[in-house]
Amino acid sequence: xxxxxxxxxxxxxxxxxxxxxxxxxxxxxxxxxxxxxxxxxxxxxxxxxxxxxxxxxxxxxxxxxxxxxxxxxxxxxxxxxxxxxxxxxxxxxxxxxxxxxxxxxxxxxxxxxxxxxxxxxxxxxxxxxxxxxxxxxxxxxxxxxxxxxxxxxxxxxxxxxxxxxxxxxxxxxxxxxxxxxxxxxxxxxxxxxxxxxxxxxxxxxxxxxxxxxxxxxxxxxxxxxxxxxxxxxxxxxxxxxxxxxxxxxxxxxxxxxxxxxxxxxxxxxxxxxxxxxxxxxxxxxxxxxxxxxxxxxxxxxxxxxxxxxxxxxxxxxxxxxxxxxxxxxxxxxxxxxxxxxxxxxxxxxxxxxxxxxxxxxxxxxxxxxxxxxxxxxxxxxxxxxxxxxxxxxxxxxxxxxxxxxxxxxxxxxxxxxxxxxxxxxxxxxxxxxxxxxxxxxxxxxxxxxxxxxxxxxxxxxxxxxxxxxxxxxxxxxxxxxxxxxxxxxxxxxxxxxxxxxxxxxxxxxxxxxxxxxxxxxxxxxxxxxxxxxxxxxxxxxx
Numbered sequence: 067x068x069x070x071x072x073x074x075x076x077x078x079x080x081x082x083x084x085x086x087x088x089x090x091x092x093x094x095x096x097x098x099x100x101x102x103x104x105x106x107x108x109x110x111x112x113x114x115x116x117x118x119x120x121x122x123x124x125x126x127x128x129x130x131x132x133x134x135x136x137x138x139x140x141x142x143x144x145x146x147x148x149x150x151x152x153x154x155x156x157x158x159x160x161x162x163x164x165x166x167x168x169x170x171x172x173x174x175x176x177x178x179x180x181x182x183x184x185x186x187x188x189x190x191x192x193x194x195x196x197x198x199x200x201x202x203x204x205x206x207x208x209x210x211x212x213x214x215x216x217x218x219x220x221x222x223x224x225x226x227x228x229x230x231x232x233x234x235x236x237x238x239x240x241x242x243x244x245x246x247x248x249x250x251x252x253x254x255x256x257x258x259x260x261x262x263x264x265x266x267x268x269x270x271x272x273x274x275x276x277x278x279x280x281x282x283x284x285x286x287x288x289x290x291x292x293x294x295x296x297x298x299x300x301x302x303x304x305x306x307x308x309x310x311x312x313x314x315x316x317x318x319x320x321x322x323x324x325x326x327x328x329x330x331x332x333x334x335x336x337x338x339x340x341x342x343x344x345x346x347x348x349x350x351x352x353x354x355x356x357x358x359x360x361x362x363x364x365x366x367x368x369x370x371x372x373x374x375x376x377x378x379x380x381x382x383x384x385x386x387x388x389x390x391x392x393x394x395x396x397x398x399x400x401x402x403x404x405x406x407x408x409x410x411x412x413x414x415x416x417x418x419x420x421x422x423x424x425x426x427x428x429x430x431x432x433x434x435x436x437x438x439x440x441x442x443x444x445x446x447x448x449x450x451x452x453x454x455x456x457x458x459x460x461x462x463x464x465x466x467x468x469x470x471x472x473x474x475x476x477x478x479x480x481x482x483x484x485x486x487x488x489x490x491x492x493x494x495x496x497x498x499x500x501x502x503x504x505x506x507x508x509x510x511x512x513x514x515x516x517x518x519x520x521x522x523x524x525x526x527x528x529x530x531x532x533x534x535x536x537x538x539x540x541x542x543x544x545x546x547x548x549x550x551x552x553x554x555x556x557x558x559x560x561x562x563x564x565x566x567x568x569x570x571x572x573x574x575x576x577x578x579x580x581x582x583x584x585x586x587x588x589x590x591x592x593x594x595x596x597x598x599x600x601x602x603x604x605x606x607x608x
Contacts, residue, residue, distance in 0.1 A: 080126045088114030090122040094129040141257045146179030152248040161336055169241050183258050188265030195269055198238050201230035235272040242268050278428035290412055299368045300390050307355050308429030308447045311422055315399045316344055317389045327362050329355045337402045353448050363518025508543050512551035520560050520571055531561055531569040
């Protein structure tokens, strides 16, 4: 035992070591490194000077406080090691994982990967975001030539002097969110004491700027697409339902209920390079979309068209056949990247730089402009949150006051003298869609099928219509019901009926856009039919 009256000296935590240069190195034990399993120390070097001893003691006290308050990093791991570990345990879709890995490979790794997780702070991150907004290739302001490929090649217009292009605001914010998630997990693992990403100013939220096609552009897009029935049907569904490209690729014939006019969306097709797989929808929810009578008739016609094509090749549609498939039996879905590339090429031929997701914007915008409530639009598009995303991102700006002003102005304008073109416009404007009360009527179903035949071009202008007797036998209805269906089409201006002669398909007249009042082409040109048709056996009326 120590002598009476003596005091035991407590062992000092941390050590201060003098280096050969005269500087002082402060070392404080901070635990076991979870990655290497070795002892982890906080180290700080104080330059030589008359106050070096005092400054070293202050540094030791500061480092001890960080350890006691658990604010110090417990590892010497780098940011690159944290990114690798975070991606290992993250449960996300393969496409999202590929996107994150690309951000790490191109941006986070080259600029921040070598730093220790404890050395990252708000100032470093702000400088990092500034560099991303300056140049996405991090050129360090040195002139050099860029080539479109790393291998041997003949240079073309894609090769030339480097030009700095900033990373988009949405991509910078995606980098920020990914870093925030990784360092939040690092705090939970006690790799670091606090999340440095929260000390940086987050990138501004990108302003939504949807640019849906204008009605006249939409008419030209549909007209161009219907040159190929398979492609025209896909573009038409994208425009009328607002479904995502992966959801359209995953659509099967069993998902379409021709009785209730419902289209079920419950899966999507994902693609990474050459790998294609079926997965959940983006929001992991199933939804049912009501389709209009014309679209339903087109789908019924397209189904019969695919069945006849398969029969010509001595195959049958598979039980789980996809609606859009490159194979005759429909056993394989079309690839999403194929849809994207083909749509871009089609719009490029028309002189526009557009992508297929803008058809989703078009559907949302037109529905909202027509007065459909936002929750219904959000349900059709598959959005959650009561329609907030729908209004913020997927609908172009529509000013009700401007619409009311246009209506008031039109009411005060003098009446235009009637001419041939005006009578044609009035005749075309008499067309109206079937309401929900009459949709189930037999004559309405016959009229819808015939209307789809005319719109899609299976029944060309001037082609004789099926007789009342033929329609009655085909649909198992009375002659009066078939006559009523033909009378409805005659009132809509789609067919011409004369006393004592058979009805024929009327020549199309320009339609009037409901939103802008401008004249445009009919939405479906007469190009879908790939073989001659006749009144006795129109291919889509079966």
